[in-house]
Amino acid sequence: MASTRDQIIETTCTLLEAHGYHATGLNQIIAESGSPKGSLYYYFPKGKEELTAAAVERSGRLVEQNIRAGLANIEDPAQAIASFVRSIARGVELSNFSAGGPLTMVAMETVNSSERLNLACRQAYGWLCDAFAEKLLAGGFTPERAASLATFVVSAIEGGIILSRTNHNGDPLRQVAVELGAYLRSTPKT
Amino acid sequence: MASTRDQIIETTCTLLEAHGYHATGLNQIIAESGSPKGSLYYYFPKGKEELTAAAVERSGRLVEQNIRAGLANIEDPAQAIASFVRSIARGVELSNFSAGGPLTMVAMETVNSSERLNLACRQAYGWLCDAFAEKLLAGGFTPERAASLATFVVSAIEGGIILSRTNHNGDPLRQVAVELGAYLRSTPKT
DNA sequence: TTGATATTATACCAACCGGTCTATATAATG
DNA sequence: CATTATATAGACCGGTTGGTATAATATCAA
Numbered sequence: 085m086a087s088t089r090d091q092i093i094e095t096t097c098t099l100l101e102a103h104g105y106h107a108t109g110l111n112q113i114i115a116e117s118g119s120p121k122g123s124l125y126y127y128f129p130k131g132k133e134e135l136t137a138a139a140v141e142r143s144g145r146l147v148e149q150n151i152r153a154g155l156a157n158i159e160d161p162a163q164a165i166a167s168f169v170r171s172i173a174r175g176v177e178l179s180n181f182s183a184g185g186p187l188t189m190v191a192m193e194t195v196n197s198s199e200r201l202n203l204a205c206r207q208a209y210g211w212l213c214d215a216f217a218e219k220l221l222a223g224g225f226t227p228e229r230a231a232s233l234a235t236f237v238v239s240a241i242e243g244g245i246i247l248s249r250t251n252h253n254g255d256p257l258r259q260v261a262v263e264l265g266a267y268l269r270s271t272p273k274t
Numbered sequence: 275m276a277s278t279r280d281q282i283i284e285t286t287c288t289l290l291e292a293h294g295y296h297a298t299g300l301n302q303i304i305a306e307s308g309s310p311k312g313s314l315y316y317y318f319p320k321g322k323e324e325l326t327a328a329a330v331e332r333s334g335r336l337v338e339q340n341i342r343a344g345l346a347n348i349e350d351p352a353q354a355i356a357s358f359v360r361s362i363a364r365g366v367e368l369s370n371f372s373a374g375g376p377l378t379m380v381a382m383e384t385v386n387s388s389e390r391l392n393l394a395c396r397q398a399y400g401w402l403c404d405a406f407a408e409k410l411l412a413g414g415f416t417p418e419r420a421a422s423l424a425t426f427v428v429s430a431i432e433g434g435i436i437l438s439r440t441n442h443n444g445d446p447l448r449q450v451a452v453e454l455g456a457y458l459r460s461t462p463k464t
Numbered sequence: 465t466t467g468a469t470a471t472t473a474t475a476c477c478a479a480c481c482g483g484t485c486t487a488t489a490t491a492a493t494g
Numbered sequence: 495c496a497t498t499a500t501a502t503a504g505a506c507c508g509g510t511t512g513g514t515a516t517a518a519t520a521t522c523a524a
Contacts (some may be wrong), residue, residue, distance in 0.1 A: 087474085088471080089296065091409070093349075101400075102386065103383070103386075104294070104296065104379075104382065104383045105312070106294065106296035106297045106383075107296045107383060107387070109510075109512085110511075110512060110513085111512090112512080119472085120472055120473045120474070121473085121474080121513090121514095122471080122472055122473055122474075122516095123405050123471065123472055123473085125513075125514080126470085126471065126472080127471095131512065131513065132513090133307055164365070174518065181385055181386065182386050184327065185382075185428030188382060188436060189294075189379070189382050189383065191436060191439075191440045192294065192295060192375075192378060192379050192436060192439065193293070193294050193296075193379065193381075194294075195371055195372065195439050195440060196292065196370075196371065197293070197297070197398075197440075202440065202442075205440050206440050209437060209440060209441070210358055216362060220516080223430065230450045232452065232453065233453065235437065235446050235449045235450070236449055236450055236453040236454075238437065239430050239431075239432075239433030239434040239436070239437055239446065239450050240426065240429050240430040240433055240438055241429075241433065242432070242437070243428065243429030243430055243431065243432030243433035243434075244429040244430075244433075246378060246381060246382060246432050246433075247399060247425065247428065247429055247432070249381075249385050250380065250381045250382075250392065250396050250399060251391075251394075251396055251397050256425050258428065258466095259422045259425045259426055260425070260426055262422065262431050263422065263423065263426040263457070263461075263510065265424075266395075266457075266461060267453070267456075267457040267460075267461070270457075270461075271453075271456060271457070271460075277503085278501080299481065299482085300481080300482060300483085301480080301481080301482090309502080309503095310502055310503070310504060311482095311483085311484095311502045311503080311504070312485095312501080312503055313501065313502055313503080315484080316500085316502080317501090321482065321483065322482065355483075360507060385497055438480080439493090
């Protein structure tokens with residue numbers, strides 16, 4: 085059974101992903117998690133910011149695991165990444181375009197208003213880039229190429245999610261999958 | 275001299291870009307634009323949603339113009355786009371990471387909460403894609419290739435802006451410029 | 465059983481939100 | 495000049511926000 089604290093974080097992750105930071109109210113979190121406000125402030129004395137930081141960290145770790153797991157089945161990095169992006173497209177569609185990019189909104193909403201959340205998001209994005217970079221490294225790319233390409237991959241996916249959610253259509257992400265796959269297949273490894 | 279209405283829209287664009295939809299208050303808009311609330315509701319009787327829709331449209335048109343202007347000086351699409359992305363990186367840095375992607379946040383924040391704003395953002399993103407697609411078309415790509423690549427380009431840039439703003443560093447966008455340029459140079463035009 | 469600690473449960477608060485209201489300038493028009 | 499539309503000005507409203515205070519209740523060691 086999940087502890088009250090975990091339940092609160094989990095609920096926060098879901099709401100942040102769907103509605104963003106400023107549109108997610110503490111009252112909504114306690115209502116959906118079934119915990120009273122007293123518990124929330126017991127576990128997160130500094131309030132919304134601290135809770136969100138924990139949620140961002142959790143989401144980041146979760147996405148990182150998803151990436152590693154999603155890339156593990158196919159050896160060739162180009163094919164593995166293309167296939168993974170297609171699976172994101174399906175996930176976004178299945179969620180009715182309310183999932184995908186749990187970090188994006190918090191990252192953008194708090195860039196200039198919360199140092200703490202900015203750092204949490206920066207760290208989380210680092211984990212995602214690292215996960216891709218390691219796959220590329222294992223596929224024979226040099227460390228420098230792997231790092232630059234990983235940033236590129238995360239950028240393209242992030243943007244693809246935005247377009248797919250906005251258009252209520254998984255196709256933009258699928259086009260990203262196609263082009264990204266083609267590029268990774270053709271670009272030199274050094 | 276800008277009319278009161280234009281002044282309100284312009285202020286709204288700036289605030290939306292920096293803080294997003296839910297963090298931008300009507301009181302803040304009227305304070306910074308110097309117009310009283312009565313004028314705001316005179317020009318936008320339906321309130322915040324209507325005003326934001328106007329701001330999104332304006333931002334979309336403005337970005338579209340920037341793209342066309344930015345791509346006009348270099349004939350080769352790959353070089354032109356790479357150069358344009360580098361100029362975005364400079365712009366993001368110069369704004370202290372509070373500019374870039376005026377549509378992103380509104381698009382994400384309102385995907386499932388405002389049909390009207392969702393449509394406005396969808397339309398605006400369409401304009402951006404079209405601007406890139408036309409450059410690619412002029413560069414010899416087939417219409418289908420141009421459309422798919424344009425979506426890819428917008429995705430990568432959008433994501434690059436997120437990473438650059440989050441990391442308070444223009445380099446992610448510059449890496450996007452490098453990889454995007456390399457891919458567009460090497461990918462077949464049919 | 466007792467006492468201390470950990471946790472839950474609400475009542476409450478000032479501040480702010482988007483939105484409505486009425487009153488008043490200002491300008492164009494008969 | 496009188497009248498009418500346009501536009502400005504800001505007080506005000508109910509509801510919600512994040513956050514605080516305090517009391518009740520589990521939990522468990524001694």
